Amino acid sequence: MKILFTGDMVGSAGRQVFQRVIEKLRAEGRVDLVIANAENGAGGRGPSPEIAEALLNAGAAALTLGDHTYDDRKLIPMLETESRIVRPANLPPGSAGRGMTTLETDEGPICLISLIGRVFLDPADCPFRIADKLLNLCSAKTIFVDFHAEATSEKIALGRYLDGRVTGVFGTHTHVQTSDETILPGGTAYITDLGMTGPKDSVIGRDVEPVIQKFITGMPQKFDVSKKDPALEGVIVDVDVATGKARSIERIRERA
Amino acid sequence: MKILFTGDMVGSAGRQVFQRVIEKLRAEGRVDLVIANAENGAGGRGPSPEIAEALLNAGAAALTLGDHTYDDRKLIPMLETESRIVRPANLPPGSAGRGMTTLETDEGPICLISLIGRVFLDPADCPFRIADKLLNLCSAKTIFVDFHAEATSEKIALGRYLDGRVTGVFGTHTHVQTSDETILPGGTAYITDLGMTGPKDSVIGRDVEPVIQKFITGMPQKFDVSKKDPALEGVIVDVDVATGKARSIERIRERA
Amino acid sequence: MKILFTGDMVGSAGRQVFQRVIEKLRAEGRVDLVIANAENGAGGRGPSPEIAEALLNAGAAALTLGDHTYDDRKLIPMLETESRIVRPANLPPGSAGRGMTTLETDEGPICLISLIGRVFLDPADCPFRIADKLLNLCSAKTIFVDFHAEATSEKIALGRYLDGRVTGVFGTHTHVQTSDETILPGGTAYITDLGMTGPKDSVIGRDVEPVIQKFITGMPQKFDVSKKDPALEGVIVDVDVATGKARSIERIRERA
Amino acid sequence: MKILFTGDMVGSAGRQVFQRVIEKLRAEGRVDLVIANAENGAGGRGPSPEIAEALLNAGAAALTLGDHTYDDRKLIPMLETESRIVRPANLPPGSAGRGMTTLETDEGPICLISLIGRVFLDPADCPFRIADKLLNLCSAKTIFVDFHAEATSEKIALGRYLDGRVTGVFGTHTHVQTSDETILPGGTAYITDLGMTGPKDSVIGRDVEPVIQKFITGMPQKFDVSKKDPALEGVIVDVDVATGKARSIERIRERA
Numbered sequence A, B, C, D: 001m002k003i004l005f006t007g008d009m010v011g012s013a014g015r016q017v018f019q020r021v022i023e024k025l026r027a028e029g030r031v032d033l034v035i036a037n038a039e040n041g042a043g044g045r046g047p048s049p050e051i052a053e054a055l056l057n058a059g060a061a062a063l064t065l066g067d068h069t070y071d072d073r074k075l076i077p078m079l080e081t082e083s084r085i086v087r088p089a090n091l092p093p094g095s096a097g098r099g100m101t102t103l104e105t106d107e108g109p110i111c112l113i114s115l116i117g118r119v120f121l122d123p124a125d126c127p128f129r130i131a132d133k134l135l136n137l138c139s140a141k142t143i144f145v146d147f148h149a150e151a152t153s154e155k156i157a158l159g160r161y162l163d164g165r166v167t168g169v170f171g172t173h174t175h176v177q178t179s180d181e182t183i184l185p186g187g188t189a190y191i192t193d194l195g196m197t198g199p200k201d202s203v204i205g206r207d208v209e210p211v212i213q214k215f216i217t218g219m220p221q222k223f224d225v226s227k228k229d230p231a232l233e234g235v236i237v238d239v240d241v242a243t244g245k246a247r248s249i250e251r252i253r254e255r256a
């Protein structure tokens, strides 16, 4: 089964290119299932229920989130009821929503876990120990982890820690795709960052000029989300869902 | 002129693979000049004078540094006298060493600038404003900037800010190569991170297991530099030194 | 001359207690001039022009600001025209407003400087070097510095650096008054933090329960500014304005 | 029972003033029991076994630690066996040492808990939730918490969270004593920071000049621990050990 994981979706340009590219990839037989990180789906902020719904309708089998999970409080009820959306599992106990879900597919169940890093990010529970706990609860052979984190050291360390125990670990959050996609020694597919599904002519999704002005002047700026040069970024992983083994990982960047 | 820029060099494995790969690339005619980020050259820490000397002798035309510049205080005198090593130019005035240098080549002068980011890193002067100041002082047409920074937003913003005014802006520091090498709209070659010239079977250069243990237990660990699976990472930029225009940028990862 | 410096003003409770207490202190002859840090004057955020105006009318001879300077963009024009408000002088060149001002008093001119720290705060220019530059421009004998910073090490270091060169260095930003008010060896009055002029029954100005919930659950909360148990905190410094020497520094905490 | 809690002990000057002052306070009948934060006991770094032993012999009934717990690995075995030393309880499970201990006194048992903050500090487990867990395990009526943290908001929030459930919450880590000692509404004694037991003529314990140079130049410095003007800082809490109620909290700063 060929599963596409896409990096942080940003704004309407991201949503449009997502829909068009996955239709094309499906039509070409290159992708069977799509899982999207949607954490900046609403103009750079966390998705509204309408946007989350639209992405699921557009063909995402499930959505992952990140540090922008609760930007839009109206999403909170949906996080409780919609089993196809996961937020970081190492948020405090009692946080709205779930950190792990199981997707039923023709080839068998796929477990999807979201975790968030702690280096250069807000406090959270230990992603390594929470991963251990969740893996004990998970009966599927095929398991994917979206690790939403800033520091390369933390991302690679978690990838190596879970190597051989999950099908894939894919980093998100930096909005820049890395070139280190690989099958780790233990058989786990890995990439440090999936990149961004959004406007490439931008600074991680925002219009260029105000961001530069902010860095130089420190004065408040209006950070509009760019619409220029949208592309979908992520990886396609070929998986034997029966065994949970990743056969290959391929990095992609596609314009509509 | 084909110029190779290599990402953060880590340890003896990094130094060996560097030497062997650049010899091969030169022999194959793929590279005319080599500039190396050497900030972790000494077992993960900043280089000693001996290591800096060895890298220059091994074929680096110049070395750039980063947040590890002063790890080895014995390097300080060499930073004052050796014009082929640059440390971040936006360190405070009076810091040992220089932030900009000019390399004379057969095709003309090449100006090399080092800058360091401020997001998730120690305080420093504004890299955007210091870049403006240095560009006023620089008479070469061909100008390269090593931007040693953590945050993708800051790196892309500086790239865009300097686009059209310099030949290339190449990020370093994260030790993971990104896949976004490009010629920006204004003609500047750009990549968010060159990656690492060091042991790929590692967590950004260190042995895997102690780093994982540090993340999980918080207890002190001995962080040895890995020697496993060394590779050189960076970009080759084809430049018209007479005009300072980048014709192309190509990402490379080479094992010895 | 007895000069009162008050710590970060928070919300309407802070503004009310400020007005009442300074009237009382003036009536009692305990205070001749009042300088207030107003950075959280508007419900915890930076002051509006109306609030800044009201504080000046209520008896503040000048206002200092901090990291919340530009929270309310409507203040920006006033920062350009109103010489009695200073924002951190080590913001980038070209930032709206001024970082130093001179107050004319019956006993002579008083120079007021605002600086912001860089440890655990956003990037800024070096407060130590900017202080040197401003002191060269300043002809008054009596000079006060509001150092708006988080880390005790940075605050004490700046106090010691300016000791003997200015009349007083007073820290702000943490909203908790320290007990280390002193005349430093060189004669400069110093305290690490003036404290808060606002509701003491709070978490640094905000209602207690939502802040606790935020720490525990990470879920979004509505952070209302408390109105309970307002107090004015700061120091009274007795100064010989002719010589610029601080005769004494006294810590105060007064309820209305 | 009058219990003295002392702030971060720094170096030999701190150890000497500690010993002399507590002898004096005991002789004067002002203090019955002493608990000391010892996290910088060894020249600014975490204590060695010898230094920890010496402090216990000098009259400390127990020692608390902080982010410097494991600076000296030779302390690790002692942390496992010596029940009178506590390190932050919200370090990862399996960390060497204990986070809670019970001291037997003539008037009854006293429970001592160490916790560490997460704002501007390394990742750790949630101090609020770990406090709940420990309080369930603790049968003593008299309970004290050393909260080793940087941010005033986090410290006050934990104090308010535990108000009425413990006898006292005392902040440490900033090395600057705050002036907000109080009995909170629920009866818990509280101060945001106990201050430092060490050389006051210093920057949080270090010689002044190298710290200033580090801030200005960024160049490496030798940070010797100061020996000048040592003082003991902390609070004396009068407690009814039978009920666990704090009758009063008094801030102290004593030179030998």
Ligand SMILES: [Fe+2]
Pocket (backbone or CB within 6 Å): A008, A039, A040, A066, A173, A174, A175
């Ligand atoms: Fe994102």
Ligand SMILES: [Fe+2]
Pocket (backbone or CB within 6 Å): A039, A066, A067, A068, A148, A172, A173, A174
């Ligand atoms: Fe994110």
Ligand SMILES: [Fe+2]
Pocket (backbone or CB within 6 Å): B039, B066, B067, B068, B148, B172, B173, B174
């Ligand atoms: Fe670096």
Ligand SMILES: [Fe+2]
Pocket (backbone or CB within 6 Å): B008, B039, B040, B066, B173, B174, B175
């Ligand atoms: Fe590096």
Ligand SMILES: [Fe+2]
Pocket (backbone or CB within 6 Å): C008, C039, C040, C066, C173, C174, C175
């Ligand atoms: Fe404030």
Ligand SMILES: [Fe+2]
Pocket (backbone or CB within 6 Å): C039, C066, C067, C068, C148, C172, C173, C174
């Ligand atoms: Fe502030």
Ligand SMILES: [Fe+2]
Pocket (backbone or CB within 6 Å): D008, D039, D040, D066, D173, D174, D175
């Ligand atoms: Fe300390």
Ligand SMILES: [Fe+2]
Pocket (backbone or CB within 6 Å): D039, D066, D067, D068, D148, D172, D173, D174
């Ligand atoms: Fe500490």
